[in-house]
Amino acid sequence: MGLFYALMAVGLSMIFGVLRIINFAHGEFFMVGAYSYALIASYFGISPWISLPCAAMVGAGLGMCVERLLIRPLYDGYNSWAFMKDEYAVVVTFALSLLLIHLVDKVIGPSPFVGPSLASTQRIAIGPVMLNGQKLIAAGVSIFLLVGLAIFIKKSLWGRQIQAVAQNRFGSSLAGIDPIKTTTIIFALAGALAALSGALLSPLINPSPDIGSFPAIKSYIIVVIGGLGSIWGSMFAALILGVLESYFAVYISYDYRDAFGLLILILVLIFRPQGLAGQKGRDA
Amino acid sequence: MADTLSLSLKHPNLWRNRLKRDMLCFTLVCLLLCLVPLLQLSDYSLGILIVALYFAMISMSWNLLAGYTGQFSMAPAAFAMLGGYIMGLLDFHFQVSLSWAVPLAIFGTGLLGLFLGTIVIRLKGPYLSLTTLSFAEIARVIIANSHEYTRGDQGLNVPTMFVDRVVYYYVFVAFVFGMGLLIYALMKSRFGGYFLAIRDDPEGAESRGIPVAKYKLWAFTISCCLCGFAGAMYGSFSQLVSPEMGLLQQTGLVISMVVIGGIGSMSGPLIGALLVYLGSEWLRDVGNIQMIVFALIVIIFARFFRTGLWGLTQLLILKLTQHKSK
Amino acid sequence: MGLIGPNGSGKTTVLNMLSGILTLDSGSVLLNDREISHLKPSALARLGVMRMFQMTRVFARVSAFDNLIIAGQALGLSFQKSVTKADQLIVELSLEPVKFLDAGQLSGGQKKLLEFGMCFMKSPKLALLDEPFAAVHPQMRETMANFIKARHQEGHSFLLVSHDMPIVQALCQTCVCMNTGKVIASGLTKQVLSNPQVVEAYLGGEHV
Numbered sequence: 001m002g003l004f005y006a007l008m009a010v011g012l013s014m015i016f017g018v019l020r021i022i023n024f025a026h027g028e029f030f031m032v033g034a035y036s037y038a039l040i041a042s043y044f045g046i047s048p049w050i051s052l053p054c055a056a057m058v059g060a061g062l063g064m065c066v067e068r069l070l071i072r073p074l075y076d077g078y079n080s081w082a083f084m085k086d087e088y089a090v091v092v093t094f095a096l097s098l099l100l101i102h103l104v105d106k107v108i109g110p111s112p113f114v115g116p117s118l119a120s121t122q123r124i125a126i127g128p129v130m131l132n133g134q135k136l137i138a139a140g141v142s143i144f145l146l147v148g149l150a151i152f153i154k155k156s157l158w159g160r161q162i163q164a165v166a167q168n169r170f171g172s173s174l175a176g177i178d179p180i181k182t183t184t185i186i187f188a189l190a191g192a193l194a195a196l197s198g199a200l201l202s203p204l205i206n207p208s209p210d211i212g213s214f215p216a217i218k219s220y221i222i223v224v225i226g227g228l229g230s231i232w233g234s235m236f237a238a239l240i241l242g243v244l245e246s247y248f249a250v251y252i253s254y255d256y257r258d259a260f261g262l263l264i265l266i267l268v269l270i271f272r273p274q275g276l277a278g279q280k281g282r283d284a
Numbered sequence: 285m286a287d288t289l290s291l292s293l294k295h296p297n298l299w300r301n302r303l304k305r306d307m308l309c310f311t312l313v314c315l316l317l318c319l320v321p322l323l324q325l326s327d328y329s330l331g332i333l334i335v336a337l338y339f340a341m342i343s344m345s346w347n348l349l350a351g352y353t354g355q356f357s358m359a360p361a362a363f364a365m366l367g368g369y370i371m372g373l374l375d376f377h378f379q380v381s382l383s384w385a386v387p388l389a390i391f392g393t394g395l396l397g398l399f400l401g402t403i404v405i406r407l408k409g410p411y412l413s414l415t416t417l418s419f420a421e422i423a424r425v426i427i428a429n430s431h432e433y434t435r436g437d438q439g440l441n442v443p444t445m446f447v448d449r450v451v452y453y454y455v456f457v458a459f460v461f462g463m464g465l466l467i468y469a470l471m472k473s474r475f476g477g478y479f480l481a482i483r484d485d486p487e488g489a490e491s492r493g494i495p496v497a498k499y500k501l502w503a504f505t506i507s508c509c510l511c512g513f514a515g516a517m518y519g520s521f522s523q524l525v526s527p528e529m530g531l532l533q534q535t536g537l538v539i540s541m542v543v544i545g546g547i548g549s550m551s552g553p554l555i556g557a558l559l560v561y562l563g564s565e566w567l568r569d570v571g572n573i574q575m576i577v578f579a580l581i582v583i584i585f586a587r588f589f590r591t592g593l594w595g596l597t598q599l600l601i602l603k604l605t606q607h608k609s610k
Numbered sequence: 611m612g613l614i615g616p617n618g619s620g621k622t623t624v625l626n627m628l629s630g631i632l633t634l635d636s637g638s639v640l641l642n643d644r645e646i647s648h649l650k651p652s653a654l655a656r657l658g659v660m661r662m663f664q665m666t667r668v669f670a671r672v673s674a675f676d677n678l679i680i681a682g683q684a685l686g687l688s689f690q691k692s693v694t695k696a697d698q699l700i701v702e703l704s705l706e707p708v709k710f711l712d713a714g715q716l717s718g719g720q721k722k723l724l725e726f727g728m729c730f731m732k733s734p735k736l737a738l739l740d741e742p743f744a745a746v747h748p749q750m751r752e753t754m755a756n757f758i759k760a761r762h763q764e765g766h767s768f769l770l771v772s773h774d775m776p777i778v779q780a781l782c783q784t785c786v787c788m789n790t791g792k793v794i795a796s797g798l799t800k801q802v803l804s805n806p807q808v809v810e811a812y813l814g815g816e817h818v
Contacts, residue, residue: 088590090413091356092583092587094536095536095539095579095586096583098579101575102579262418262421262422263418265415266419295673299676474683477672477676477679477680480669481669483671484672485670488663488669489669490651490652491629492655492684492729493655493656494684495652548671
């Protein structure tokens with residue numbers, strides 16, 4: 001499970017790393033991805049393997065819209081009187097998440113809406129462990145994406161631009177990087193990743209409008225534990241969280257396992273606010 | 285010298301005077317509320333108003349914390365739930381009478397607020413929101429799952445204080461007004477200035493001699509106490525406390541009310557609460573689209589009208605008076 | 611007293627330590643023979659050690675006048691006294707036209723002057739000024755310099771961090787120069803400024 005969390009968390013981490021805001025609507029990107037995948041594959045009868053990237057694009061599109069409409073003003077020489085930057089982001093993205101949840105609920109209906117599974121075999125036995133085919137494929141795709149993303153960030157031009165803007169927004173604009181475009185890219189990427197994560201998982205869980213909140217909370221935890229702004233940190237933390245949670249659920253208490261994650265969040269925030277691998281940016 | 289001084293003190297943008305105008309408007313709304321029962325409304329409608337007033341109390345205390353002190357906690361609904369449950373549990377398990385249970389509820393939520401407040405003191409912006417969010421969810425999950433103690437999702441039954449709903453209504457109006465007075469007194473004093481300073485620049489405030497941590501804690505604890513009180517009163521009115529009180533969605537509702545009404549003001553949360561809650565009830569009858577509408581309105585307001593309805597009215601009055609003097 | 615040195619020499623760090631924002635690894639800070647290095651900035655402020663920042667810090671959403679009042683109350687003054695003092699300072703700092711604007715609406719230089727005023731609501735024992743003249747309009751610079759001179763003559767102590775040599779020469783009798791975290795010269799300003807090591811630190815010596 002950790003892998004899926006990781007996909008979502010990475011996107012969130014990027015947003016925070018660059019803009020220092022938390023996107024409360026991230027969970028909804030996930031949900032939209034799940035729904036788009038299901039819709040495209042079922043209604044339009046397009047093969048699941050193609051529906052996946054389509055869902056990702058929907059996520060990217062959504063991310064870009066959000067960025068354009070809502071996040072732009074944060075750094076466009078915006079003179080805030082009643083809101084400070086962080087708080088504005090919190091309120092707006094929180095409202096956005098509620099909006100999206102209820103919109104989908106109204107338009108499509110609250111009952112679960114499942115998309116087709118990618119694998120034809122439901123159960124695969126690997127050694128003594130029974131695995132679900134879909135899960136396996138989803139896991140594989142996730143790993144592939146994560147590794148690809150890591151390479152992308154490190155090597156490609158866009159990736160390095162993202163790193164630059166994350167470290168020093170003003171400075172990088174002087175160096176010729178357009179921070180606005182970079183931010184758009186980041187949002188699009190984050191949206192796509194979350195949507196993809198949702199799409200991959202949708203055959204396994206029953207998509208309903210509010211499934212986004214659950215992974216969202218997990219990704220906040222991961223992002224904080226891993227260190228905001230650090231991709232490796234998020235991935236690492238996601239795995240740890242996945243493992244810890246399962247352990248906790250089995251040995252201590254099933255009901256409270258969600259609360260457990262949140263407890264870890266609080267503890268981490270108290271004792272090590274920058275997470276495992278986070279960087280403290282310059283305030284300038 | 286004395287002349288310029290007294291002139292200075294009269295200027296409309298001085299904090300004192302802004303607050304005074306705000307309080308005047310607030311009192312006006314409360315007076316109008318007092319007249320409402322004359323309309324001979326049904327018990328059901330009165331009930332809706334009472335719940336709106338419950339939300340108004342939470343909104344006002346959240347505004348104290350977020351609008352005046354800059355701490356955007358995601359836990360107000362959770363603290364209201366906790367307040368309700370403390371009272372409910374005391375009654376359910378120990379048969380404590382309400383006159384004891386309510387103050388104990390306030391005290392209890394105050395302690396919890398102190399505890400959470402100490403944790404979040406060092407945290408800024410989104411970290412604070414995340415931590416309070418986690419706390420709120422943990423609290424709700426614990427209460428919902430502790431079946432032996434709290435009856436879980438079924439909620440606890442709570443005795444009621446007054447039989448007549450009209451009496452309840454006036455009691456709630458009185459409490460709202462009382463809370464307003466409390467917040468007004470607080471914000472008028474030197475502590476109000478400290479809160480505002482902390483909101484606008486915590487490090488700067490520290491360097492000017494304001495012990496930021498101490499006052500952040502005060503704001504946090506007071507706000508939690510007020511939320512707990514509201515929760516207890518609501519519980520007594522609806523005769524039921526359930527984990528639903530502490531859902532994040534409720535906090536979302538509170539935030540919408542304050543944002544729409546006008547964050548950083550006194551009348552704002554009250555007006556926002558009334559409008560949003562009454563609006564949501566009306567929209568619920570129309571087609572269950574209330575959350576969509578309100579979420580949209582909140583986004584629009586946050587994006588374009590950051591000062592909320594209160595801010596807009598201020599601007600309007602300003603424009604009108606400017607026209608007049610021409 | 612002036613504190614000069616090239617960028618990165620540690621000047622702001624020293625100020626941070628003196629104003630309680632950073633904790634010391636070793637050594638101590640004494641105010642009138644009293645150890646103060648463990649105190650928080652707010653306690654230090656009330657003891658009379660005031661810090662002005664390089665990045666202007668004002669309370670943006672209340673009026674400029676309110677900023678001063680709050681600062682005064684934080685230092686222990688009553689409302690009435692704060693108002694009177696604030697009035698005086700506004701006049702002295704030529705901030706009358708913007709007295710009642712929200713502090714966030716002031717120009718950069720005006721904000722600096724306001725911050726100045728906030729530090730002086732109650733006469734500080736020691737004022738730590740971190741590059742107060744940077745990016746300030748020459749006229750306002752003059753106002754600030756006169757302000758400092760007047761207060762200095764009344765007996766207040768200043769520690770001025772600046773790159774503006776003429777101002778340091780004009781205002782500071784003694785001066786300390788730092789480079790890479792160490793003090794490399796101290797004494798009368800004229801002597802320090804003509805010290806070859808100081809010149810080298812600024813201009814880079816043979817590495818130019």
